[in-house]
Amino acid sequence: MRKYFGEVHAVDDISLSVRQGELVSIIGPNGSGKTTLINLISGLVESDSGRVFLKGEDVTNSDPHTISKMGLARSFQIVNIFDGLTALDNLRVAHSSRLGRSNNVLRNLEDDDEIKKDAVDLLSLFGLLERADVLAGQLPHGDRKLLDVAICFALRPEVVLLDEPTSGVSTSEKTRIMDQITSAGRKDKVTAVIVEHDMDVVFSYSDRVVAMHRGRVLAEGTPEEIKASQEVRSAITGEIR
Amino acid sequence: MSLRSEYEFGIMALLSLMLIIPMYFPRYYVYIIAVTLCYAIYALGYNLIFGYTGLLSFGHALYWGVGAYTVAAFMRPELGPFRIFSMEALLVLSVVTSALVALAVGSICVRYTRIFFGLLNLGFVMLWYSLLLKLYYITGGTDGLPVYTPTLLGQSFTAEVFRTYTYYYYVLAIFLATSLMMWRVVNSHFGLTLKALRENSLRAGFVGLDISRYRLASYVLSGIWGGIGGALWAPLSGQVSPEISTWLTSGDIVLMTILGGMGSFIGPVIGAFVFLNLKVQIMHYTTFWQLFLGSAVILMVLVLPGGICGAASSLRLRRTKTAS
Amino acid sequence: MLSMGFDTITFTILNGLYYAFSLFLISLGLNLLYGILRILNVAHGGFYAAGAFFTWYLMKNAHDAGLPLSVLFVCVFVGALLVGVLGMILEPLLYKRLYRKREEYSLLATFGLMLVLDDVLRLVFGSQPLSAGYLYAGIGSMQIFGRPFPIYNFVIYAFAIGVALSLWLLLFKTNLGRITRATAQDTEMSSALGVNTSLHYTKLFTLAIAIAGLGGAIYLPATSAYPGMGFEAIVLSFVVMVVGGLGSLKGSLIGAVIIGLVRAFGISLFPEFELAAVFAILVIVLVFRPRGLCGRKFSREEK
Numbered sequence: 001m002r003k004y005f006g007e008v009h010a011v012d013d014i015s016l017s018v019r020q021g022e023l024v025s026i027i028g029p030n031g032s033g034k035t036t037l038i039n040l041i042s043g044l045v046e047s048d049s050g051r052v053f054l055k056g057e058d059v060t061n062s063d064p065h066t067i068s069k070m071g072l073a074r075s076f077q078i079v080n081i082f083d084g085l086t087a088l089d090n091l092r093v094a095h096s097s098r099l100g101r102s103n104n105v106l107r108n109l110e111d112d113d114e115i116k117k118d119a120v121d122l123l124s125l126f127g128l129l130e131r132a133d134v135l136a137g138q139l140p141h142g143d144r145k146l147l148d149v150a151i152c153f154a155l156r157p158e159v160v161l162l163d164e165p166t167s168g169v170s171t172s173e174k175t176r177i178m179d180q181i182t183s184a185g186r187k188d189k190v191t192a193v194i195v196e197h198d199m200d201v202v203f204s205y206s207d208r209v210v211a212m213h214r215g216r217v218l219a220e221g222t223p224e225e226i227k228a229s230q231e232v233r234s235a236i237t238g239e240i241r
Numbered sequence: 242m243s244l245r246s247e248y249e250f251g252i253m254a255l256l257s258l259m260l261i262i263p264m265y266f267p268r269y270y271v272y273i274i275a276v277t278l279c280y281a282i283y284a285l286g287y288n289l290i291f292g293y294t295g296l297l298s299f300g301h302a303l304y305w306g307v308g309a310y311t312v313a314a315f316m317r318p319e320l321g322p323f324r325i326f327s328m329e330a331l332l333v334l335s336v337v338t339s340a341l342v343a344l345a346v347g348s349i350c351v352r353y354t355r356i357f358f359g360l361l362n363l364g365f366v367m368l369w370y371s372l373l374l375k376l377y378y379i380t381g382g383t384d385g386l387p388v389y390t391p392t393l394l395g396q397s398f399t400a401e402v403f404r405t406y407t408y409y410y411y412v413l414a415i416f417l418a419t420s421l422m423m424w425r426v427v428n429s430h431f432g433l434t435l436k437a438l439r440e441n442s443l444r445a446g447f448v449g450l451d452i453s454r455y456r457l458a459s460y461v462l463s464g465i466w467g468g469i470g471g472a473l474w475a476p477l478s479g480q481v482s483p484e485i486s487t488w489l490t491s492g493d494i495v496l497m498t499i500l501g502g503m504g505s506f507i508g509p510v511i512g513a514f515v516f517l518n519l520k521v522q523i524m525h526y527t528t529f530w531q532l533f534l535g536s537a538v539i540l541m542v543l544v545l546p547g548g549i550c551g552a553a554s555s556l557r558l559r560r561t562k563t564a565s
Numbered sequence: 566m567l568s569m570g571f572d573t574i575t576f577t578i579l580n581g582l583y584y585a586f587s588l589f590l591i592s593l594g595l596n597l598l599y600g601i602l603r604i605l606n607v608a609h610g611g612f613y614a615a616g617a618f619f620t621w622y623l624m625k626n627a628h629d630a631g632l633p634l635s636v637l638f639v640c641v642f643v644g645a646l647l648v649g650v651l652g653m654i655l656e657p658l659l660y661k662r663l664y665r666k667r668e669e670y671s672l673l674a675t676f677g678l679m680l681v682l683d684d685v686l687r688l689v690f691g692s693q694p695l696s697a698g699y700l701y702a703g704i705g706s707m708q709i710f711g712r713p714f715p716i717y718n719f720v721i722y723a724f725a726i727g728v729a730l731s732l733w734l735l736l737f738k739t740n741l742g743r744i745t746r747a748t749a750q751d752t753e754m755s756s757a758l759g760v761n762t763s764l765h766y767t768k769l770f771t772l773a774i775a776i777a778g779l780g781g782a783i784y785l786p787a788t789s790a791y792p793g794m795g796f797e798a799i800v801l802s803f804v805v806m807v808v809g810g811l812g813s814l815k816g817s818l819i820g821a822v823i824i825g826l827v828r829a830f831g832i833s834l835f836p837e838f839e840l841a842a843v844f845a846i847l848v849i850v851l852v853f854r855p856r857g858l859c860g861r862k863f864s865r866e867e868k
Binding site: 042044063064065068069073074076080081082083084085089092093094096097098101102103104105106107108109110112115151155 | 425426428429430431432433434436437439440441443444445446447448449450451452455458
């Protein structure tokens with residue numbers, strides 16, 4: 001795929017395939033085009049060339065809701081949630097959408113126990129249960145990040161694209177997020193593509209790592225291969241510990 | 242959260258109870274309250290698209306006008322035996338016409354947001370206004386059309402009794418019914434969907450929601466409520482003229498909603514009461530009501546974005562904090 | 566359309582331009598404010614009206630004092646200046662607090678201000694139309710195709726073009742202009758570079774308001790100042806903004822000329838629908854090309 005912003009080749013001829021159930025991490029220095037790539041795949045940004053296929057279907061430049069209904073969920077680098085709604089409601093919106101009840105005008109939302117239970121369960125999984133009734137905009141940053149990722153999982157997606165899901169988040173919260181992703185991967189064969197800067201996370205959890213640099217793929221392989229790569233090391237100096 | 246909703250609905254019930262008392266109030270005041278109830282329905286509808294869905298329209302008076310003119314149009318003497326005097330039939334017709342217009346206009350408008358949405362609606366209401374002025378053989382032009390006394394549930398009344406007594410209760414009943422319906426709507430899954438759209442339409446899309454479709458649904462509902470308000474108002478006014486649907490009168494409903502507080506359910510109702518009654522009171526002393534209400538709006542935006550209801554709830558919050 | 570004589574067409578165009586330039590002067594300031602400060606200033610119509618009223622007052626008194634035409638002409642500028650001062654006062658009081666708010670909120674606040682301005686003008690100057698046509702009459706008229714045409718109208722044309730040129734020079738050839746354009750792009754960067762953005766915004770704001778006031782002032786000799794004129798002016802200016810492109814100064818000129826000509830030809834050819842035609846254009850442009858003729862493209866996120 002290609003995406004040019006004027007003279008800047010944000011994404012320059014990148015091809016990527018991901019198998020079902022895989023956890024692929026995308027790493028690279030700032031400005032290497034990782035977020036743009038995620039935006040291209042999820043349809044937020046129009047591609048200049050190239051195609052995106054989800055489960056065999058061409059979903060290039062789809063509307064967000066179309067691609068969502070096909071089973072893709074994404075989170076955002078800068079937290080992008082429903083600030084004016086409570087944490088509980090943030091998840092309830094997603095559950096409601098998944099169950100096709102979003103257009104229901106007759107039933108009282110509070111009477112819907114199924115959705116409430118799903119949302120409460122997910123909140124506990126992410127350690128947010130105590131703050132269920134707090135407005136998302138007033139939560140601390142780490143919780144907001146967790147919520148952003150939790151919303152993705154509320155959709156019970158088949159593919160998740162997570163853009164820096166653990167940035168600005170404490171270590172225990174990091175583990176929580178990654179455990180959720182890997183358990184979903186094992187149990188429900190959820191495929192995950194993650195943009196990450198935390199190399200510990202990358203090397204501990206990934207099945208495959210893709211290193212990007214200046215809009216192109218620098219190297220691709222198992223975590224061990226990438227760890228050992230001199231090329232990658234020099235391109236991302238200071239980031240590998 | 243549900244305690245607060247109960248509290249809000251309690252206020253509404255109280256309000257309506259109070260309203261039964263005006264049997265003891267002077268006739269002119271009963272008339273004003275009846276008019277206010279019409280505006281309250283209008284405001285509740287507007288709040289759906291504005292407060293709950295987050296879209297600011299400067300053309301909502303279009304639906305008020307459509308509702309009012311529908312009533313007047315079907316009462317025209319030119320229709321001869323086809324004239325309709327049944328208020329129930331007229332209301333149904335108004336719902337139909339405002340729904341159709343809202344569907345047509347909305348399907349164009351909801352594809353755009355924010356300022357563009359506001360300006361598009363402004364364009365449509367002014368288009369309607371200019372057509373009302375020019376197509377005088379249908380619409381009566383600048384003079385407008387007279388509105389005769391309709392029958393209520395098949396019964397006729399003299400104009401006097403109608404305006405100051407019976408019709409008041411009729412309007413009150415419809416107000417309560419439509420408020421209950423709107424209450425159901427905003428507390429349903431659909432209501433939550435609209436709020437999500439308001440908070441973050443981008444994320445709403447990524448959660449699988451078809452943004453335009455839901456906005457259109459919200460828009461059509463709010464248009465219908467506006468049409469009902471206008472239709473109910475027409476017999477009270479006795480006359481419909483193009484001036485009732487301009488961008489300026491659309492501004493009035495925005496002011497009412499903001500004044501009362503757009504984050505809440507009854508905010509707009511309170512706003513309508515305050516705005517209209519304030520206007521009437523101010524007009525006793527001076528014609529410069531714009532000065533006062535304009536200043537009030539500026540103050541609201543700068544100091545009290547939550548309106549009257551917002552101020553009341555934060556006051557309550559502060560009191561409970563100091564208590565604990 | 567084709568049955569119009571050449572002379573009628575010329576007159577219609579001249580009238581259209583006459584009308585267009587008033588819209589141009591208003592929407593110029595509107596676009597400045599929206600493009601750089603992200604505020605859709607509904608009250609702009611009120612400043613236009615204030616320009617007309619202030620100038621009326623000055624001219625009436627100057628005329629009654631027996632002062633010559635040249636002094637009357639200066640009244641126009643003084644009137645505009647006074648409006649600028651009004652803007653300078655209101656900016657820190659109100660507008661400064663709106664810059665950070667959402668567009669819809671500032672729209673509502675400026676709408677409130679418009680209401681206030683209209684009533685204040687009504688309070689001070691009364692509800693009757695006020696005219697001071699001495700300058701207009703004094704300069705006289707000339708013959709075009711055998712019909713009289715006021716020379717003052719040419720003064721208006723010259724003025725509008727002069728303002729356009731001056732603004733262009735200001736924005737593209739001076740330091741102030743460069744800073745302004747930079748500030749529009751990136752507030753944080755500009756203040757990091759040591760630009761006093763706050764003072765800057767005040768200057769910009771005052772300029773935009775003064776131009777609107779100038780619009781009202783220059784037209785006063787030709788027409789009259791009347792209550793509610795601000796409302797009329799602002800709605801049509803919105804249409805101009807949309808047609809030209811929100812935030813585009815070039816667009817204000819092009820949009821204004823289009824709307825002015827549509828109105829003029831509309832009044833001649835289909836007088837019943839000229840107003841409807843203008844709003845139909847608004848809707849059509851918003852639907853098929855929301856960025857207008859000279860505006861920039863939107864990304865999916867902005868929708």
